[in-house]
Amino acid sequence: MDYVIEADRLCKNYGSRHRVLKEFDIHVPKGSIYGLIGKNGAGKTTFMRIICGVQPLTSGEFSLFGAKSSDTNAVRKARERISAVIESPSFYPHMSAKDNLIQQYTLLGIPSTEGIDELLELVGLLNTGKKKVKDFSLGMKQRLGIAMALAGSPDLIILDEPMNRLEPEGVVELRETILRLNKERDITFVISSHILNELSKIATDYGFIRDGKLIEEITARDLEAKLSSSSHRTLEDYFLDLMNR
Amino acid sequence: MRGLLKSDFGRLFKSVIFYILLVVTFFGSMYSEYETWSDPECTCVEHRAGDFWFLILMFVSIMVPMFVCTDFSCGMIRNKITVGYSRAKVYASSLITSVTSTLLIVAAWFLGYYPIGVAHFGFNNDNWPVADLVLGYMGFVVMIVAFTAGIHFVCTLVTKKALVIVMSILFVLLYTTFFQPMVLIYGYSNETITVIKNEDETEEGLVVTYTEEENPYYFEDGTPIKTAARAVDTFFVPGQIVMLSSMQKDRTSVFVGYDIVVTIIIVAVGNAVFARKNMK
Amino acid sequence: MEKLLLVIIGILLLVIAALIIKVLSLRRSIDEIIKDFGDIIEKETNLQIRVSSSDPHIRRAAIRLNEELKKLREVSVIYSRGNNELKTAIMNISHDLRTPLTAINGYLDLLDNEDKSEDAGRYLSIIRERVEALKSLTEELFKYSVISSTKDDFKPEEIVLNSELETTLASFYGALVEKGIEPEIEICDSKVVRTLDRKSIQRIFSNIISNAIKYSEGDLKVTLDEEGTITFSNKASGLTPTEVGKLFNRFYTVESAHHSTGLGLSIAKLLSEKNGGIIEALLIEGSLVIRISFPA
Numbered sequence: 001m002d003y004v005i006e007a008d009r010l011c012k013n014y015g016s017r018h019r020v021l022k023e024f025d026i027h028v029p030k031g032s033i034y035g036l037i038g039k040n041g042a043g044k045t046t047f048m049r050i051i052c053g054v055q056p057l058t059s060g061e062f063s064l065f066g067a068k069s070s071d072t073n074a075v076r077k078a079r080e081r082i083s084a085v086i087e088s089p090s091f092y093p094h095m096s097a098k099d100n101l102i103q104q105y106t107l108l109g110i111p112s113t114e115g116i117d118e119l120l121e122l123v124g125l126l127n128t129g130k131k132k133v134k135d136f137s138l139g140m141k142q143r144l145g146i147a148m149a150l151a152g153s154p155d156l157i158i159l160d161e162p163m164n165r166l167e168p169e170g171v172v173e174l175r176e177t178i179l180r181l182n183k184e185r186d187i188t189f190v191i192s193s194h195i196l197n198e199l200s201k202i203a204t205d206y207g208f209i210r211d212g213k214l215i216e217e218i219t220a221r222d223l224e225a226k227l228s229s230s231s232h233r234t235l236e237d238y239f240l241d242l243m244n245r
Numbered sequence: 246m247r248g249l250l251k252s253d254f255g256r257l258f259k260s261v262i263f264y265i266l267l268v269v270t271f272f273g274s275m276y277s278e279y280e281t282w283s284d285p286e287c288t289c290v291e292h293r294a295g296d297f298w299f300l301i302l303m304f305v306s307i308m309v310p311m312f313v314c315t316d317f318s319c320g321m322i323r324n325k326i327t328v329g330y331s332r333a334k335v336y337a338s339s340l341i342t343s344v345t346s347t348l349l350i351v352a353a354w355f356l357g358y359y360p361i362g363v364a365h366f367g368f369n370n371d372n373w374p375v376a377d378l379v380l381g382y383m384g385f386v387v388m389i390v391a392f393t394a395g396i397h398f399v400c401t402l403v404t405k406k407a408l409v410i411v412m413s414i415l416f417v418l419l420y421t422t423f424f425q426p427m428v429l430i431y432g433y434s435n436e437t438i439t440v441i442k443n444e445d446e447t448e449e450g451l452v453v454t455y456t457e458e459e460n461p462y463y464f465e466d467g468t469p470i471k472t473a474a475r476a477v478d479t480f481f482v483p484g485q486i487v488m489l490s491s492m493q494k495d496r497t498s499v500f501v502g503y504d505i506v507v508t509i510i511i512v513a514v515g516n517a518v519f520a521r522k523n524m525k
Numbered sequence: 526m527e528k529l530l531l532v533i534i535g536i537l538l539l540v541i542a543a544l545i546i547k548v549l550s551l552r553r554s555i556d557e558i559i560k561d562f563g564d565i566i567e568k569e570t571n572l573q574i575r576v577s578s579s580d581p582h583i584r585r586a587a588i589r590l591n592e593e594l595k596k597l598r599e600v601s602v603i604y605s606r607g608n609n610e611l612k613t614a615i616m617n618i619s620h621d622l623r624t625p626l627t628a629i630n631g632y633l634d635l636l637d638n639e640d641k642s643e644d645a646g647r648y649l650s651i652i653r654e655r656v657e658a659l660k661s662l663t664e665e666l667f668k669y670s671v672i673s674s675t676k677d678d679f680k681p682e683e684i685v686l687n688s689e690l691e692t693t694l695a696s697f698y699g700a701l702v703e704k705g706i707e708p709e710i711e712i713c714d715s716k717v718v719r720t721l722d723r724k725s726i727q728r729i730f731s732n733i734i735s736n737a738i739k740y741s742e743g744d745l746k747v748t749l750d751e752e753g754t755i756t757f758s759n760k761a762s763g764l765t766p767t768e769v770g771k772l773f774n775r776f777y778t779v780e781s782a783h784h785s786t787g788l789g790l791s792i793a794k795l796l797s798e799k800n801g802g803i804i805e806a807l808l809i810e811g812s813l814v815i816r817i818s819f820p821a
Contacts, residue, residue: 080572081570081571081572108575109575109576109577110573110575111574111575111576111583111584111585111587111588111591112584112587112588112591114588152572153571153572153573154571154572155570155571155572183606184599184602185571185598185602186569186571186602186605186606187571
């Protein structure tokens with residue numbers, strides 16, 4: 001089994017008191033849509049930040065596409081294959097959607113700007129013209145975030161609660177886009193979410209996180225088998241039970 | 246690294262504030278020199294660095310935070326790291342862009358007044374040999390670079406644009422209007438001051454008698470207050486400006502060296518801090 | 526006059542410097558492209574070639590290469606998805622086939638106990654034979670799909686090839702005697718140690734040996750040398766070079782009448798490669814030689 005992300009006893013502390021991740025383990029298979037489920041403050045966002053390099057880990061290690069976290073150069077190189085939309089998407093608010101993508105292309109060193117229109121069309125922002133991003137609705141901003149994430153032809157996309165701020169049609173569209181990208185381009189997704197219903201429609205693997213520890217990791221198929229044979233009827237029941245055990 | 250630099254410079258050259266500041270500096274410098282030219286009594290030693298020096302500092306205080314802190318607040322720094330650039334490169338690229346923007350503003354200031362200086366004040370002739378001028382400017386430039394590096398460092402610690410701008414402008418203003426006079430007084434007062442003792446009306450006119458009185462602000466060389474005041478004056482921006490503008494060549498080279506060291510220290514510390522910074 | 530000359534020389538020097546810089550930068554860009562291209566082809570990735578130069582020629586080269594890489598990647602994804610789906614289907618089907626087969630066997634047993642004519646008895650034993658063949662084919666199919674789709678149970682450890690080979694040969698002693706084969710064994714004295722998965726090696730050796738036994742014309746030679754090369758040879762007069770070339774193909778059997786499946790050698794090949802070894806089949810002077818080597 002090829003794992004894109006593996007973590008081994010990962011710990012993250014802010015100061016000596018506040019321990020966010022405690023001996024965190026995770027195994028994200030290649031080509032999967034991995035749903036990271038946990039309450040607010042359980043450590044999902046922190047974990048994602050550590051993988052992206054935005055925050056340094058305190059102890060333990062992880063590996064990204066086989067590159068160990070102790071080898072900083074290899075991890076940096078591996079990060080060229082990933083993108084993320086964590087909390088609020090990153091872009092320059094005073095520029096238009098297209099200009100933001102052009103900036104991203106320049107940053108990445110992509111030789112041609114041809115793919116930009118295609119990308120905008122994929123997320124439905126082709127008609128925004130010169131409109132500044134700060135005037136976008138939340139849903140549009142989220143979509144731009146996805147477009148920026150796709151700019152570098154990544155193999156792994158990390159999404160932190162992407163469905164939170166979307167209107168219902170937006171959620172459906174996002175779901176379709178994720179499925180399509182996963183199937184057509186073999187992109188692995190790590191998605192954290194509260195909206196378990198939506199996640200259960202697309203996830204192939206689940207990781208349940210509580211208080212900074214991953215308490216269960218299970219494939220969608222096995223989970224389905226478990227659900228049908230036990231008293232839990234929905235993913236939510238299962239999740240609530242896990243959290244309160 | 247190329248991608249980072251292209252992206253940062255691209256943003257700089259698209260920013261309206263930058264061009265506004267450039268234009269203001271250019272015309273302002275030209276105007277201020279022209280004013281000096283028109284003033285017959287001006288001995289003009291102070292003007293060598295132009296009244297604009299502290300305005301340039303203020304412009305830098307606005308320019309750099311607007312450029313750097315935007316990166317932080319929009320999450321674009323986060324983006325640069327996620328796509329695989331090392332922290333050192335990200336830091337270096339934004340520093341280089343900030344310093345370049347500052348140097349361009351200094352260039353605008355220089356271009357504004359040099360032609361008038363040549364025409365009127367006789368730059369390049371015996372009174373103002375080019376070598377001295379160049380050395381003076383180099384000192385000035387290096388000092389501005391040190392200041393830019395300092396502001397850049399503050400931006401990486403405090404990522405709110407408005408806060409950094411206010412902090413830096415306050416610092417520049419405070420120092421020049423509040424602390425600077427005090428520093429000069431405590432550091433350079435003479436032992437005695439000449440005070441008017443008497444004013445008598447005689448047939449020849451007003452006769453004024455003077456007497457020497459003890460200066461309360463005078464401190465002996467070596468006392469902590471005086472040493473401190475002198476040190477502060479010597480090592481901070483306004484004092485350096487005065488030194489540079491009086492063209493004391495030997496002092497200038499000391500300051501250039503000093504500023505280079507300070508810049509290196511600030512950059513090294515800033516890089517180290519940035520390398521471990523937790524970002525949102 | 527002199528000043529003008531100096532100026533001209535100055536300008537020329539600058540031009541030369543600029544050209545040198547340009548050449549160096551172009552060289553670096555080309556090296557970058559080659560490196561990126563190599564990396565991308567090696568890994569299964571969506572990444573495209575990135576350039577740091579603004580030179581239009583370099584960019585165009587990169588763009589063109591990227592176009593082709595993209596097409597290659599699309600085809601590769603379709604293939605591997607399709608392949609995986611196929612493997613999963615085979616795994617499921619071969620697994621599901623076991624049930625009816627077991628039932629058939631059960632009823633055959635019952636039928637056996639009934640009164641029947643001689644003809645009926647003969648037909649029954651033929652049916653049994655075929656059912657057995659079906660069963661083992663299904664087993665092999667299932668194992669094959671499992672091997673090629675998961676990496677479970679793969680535990681490389683330090684093993685001594687000499688002893689593994691000897692042990693496997695010994696386990697076939699009965700079959701060898703039955704077929705009247707007296708194997709010629711040349712195993713070097715020095716211990717050949719490699720880091721490999723023990724179960725894979727045992728499986729590889731068994732598959733090849735049992736294949737050799739099935740098709741043997743009475744001989745078998747097994748050698749192991751100090752460099753870690755193992756050969757299994759046996760006379761195979763009816764074999765053509767083309768057939769030898771196809772031996773490792775899945776499902777290819779030379780003589781389909783024999784009750785074997787073509788998967789044995791394919792599994793051996795898969796496992797050899799999984800352990801970092803190379804396996805090949807050669808026809809040397811009318812003998813089939815299967816040679817495996819595991820580099821140190």
